[in-house]
Amino acid sequence: MTSNLIIEIKDLSKEYIYKKSNLLIFKNINLNIDERDIISIMGPSGCGKSTFLNIIGMLDSDYNGKYLFDNQEVNLLNNDKKNILRNTSIGFVHQFFYLIPELTVLENVAIPKMILTNNKKKSFDSAKYLIEKFGLIERINFKPQYLSGGEQQRVAIARALINNPKLIIADEMTGNLDEETSDNIFNFFLKEIKSNKQSLIFVTHNEKYAKKANKQFKILKKQIIKI
Ligand SMILES: Nc1ncnc2c1ncn2[C@@H]1O[C@H](COP(=O)(O)OP(=O)(O)O)[C@@H](O)[C@H]1O
Numbered sequence: 709m710t711s712n713l714i715i716e717i718k719d720l721s722k723e724y725i726y727k728k729s730n731l732l733i734f735k736n737i738n739l740n741i742d743e744r745d746i747i748s749i750m751g752p753s754g755c756g757k758s759t760f761l762n763i764i765g766m767l768d769s770d771y772n773g774k775y776l777f778d779n780q781e782v783n784l785l786n787n788d789k790k791n792i793l794r795n796t797s798i799g800f801v802h803q804f805f806y807l808i809p810e811l812t813v814l815e816n817v818a819i820p821k822m823i824l825t826n827n828k829k830k831s832f833d834s835a836k837y838l839i840e841k842f843g844l845i846e847r848i849n850f851k852p853q854y855l856s857g858g859e860q861q862r863v864a865i866a867r868a869l870i871n872n873p874k875l876i877i878a879d880e881m882t883g884n885l886d887e888e889t890s891d892n893i894f895n896f897f898l899k900e901i902k903s904n905k906q907s908l909i910f911v912t913h914n915e916k917y918a919k920k921a922n923k924q925f926k927i928l929k930k931q932i933i934k935i
Pocket residue numbers: 724725726731733751752753754755756757758759760
């Protein structure tokens with residue numbers, strides 16, 4: 709069986725320039741990711757994990773080398789095309805949830821689909837379906853500040869999944885939750901991604917979670933190394 713590549717990274721280097729000095733983060737990285745891969749990335753604080761996820765997530769285009777998503781070289785797309793590709797193909801989950809405080813659970817989850825379809829009814833229907841599935845129906849009209857950390861993260865996951873993206877990116881998604889909540893959220897999240905046949909790239913400091921990936925990587929000496 710041939711597997712389909714979703715991501716190809718060729719000779720990717722990244723440096724930040726800060727106060728006139730250069731900080732090299734990655735040097736000539738090469739990496740392929742297949743559809744339905746579950747990838748974990750570990751590494752000490754400051755090694756470049758979030759930098760890598762931001763590049764993969766098309767939020768940072770300031771690098772050398774090639775990054776192809778679904779056979780398209782991302783940096784050759786104009787901004788409109790890149791934004792559409794990101795919004796339809798990639799869902800992001802962060803450590804600090806980043807929900808919009810003024811909006812309800814329903815509105816927070818619906819937003820990416822509203823942007824994509826401009827269809828409020830469709831977007832709210834899909835959001836309701838996910839909110840119910842994620843056990844949050846009683847919180848549907850709550851604003852984020854009235855939710856627990858675990859509930860907020862479920863909302864953020866639902867939002868990341870609403871457009872049914874091919875790839876989910878998660879940056880220390882359980883880093884801010886107690887262990888029991890964290891285990892519940894992580895296991896639920898992984899099951900959901902596998903049943904949707906999506907790909908996942910996640911950063912974690914927890915070896916227990918990293919081991920659940922089908923490919924484990926760590927960032928070391930400006931390289932991404934398979935372990
Ligand atoms: N915009 C930026 N400008 C300059 N340096 C940055 C910037 N963003 C991150 N860095 C630096 O790059 C390194 C990697 O950061 P990051 O990717 O956030 O690491 P990690 O997520 O592994 O903790 C750190 O040393 C950080 O200080």
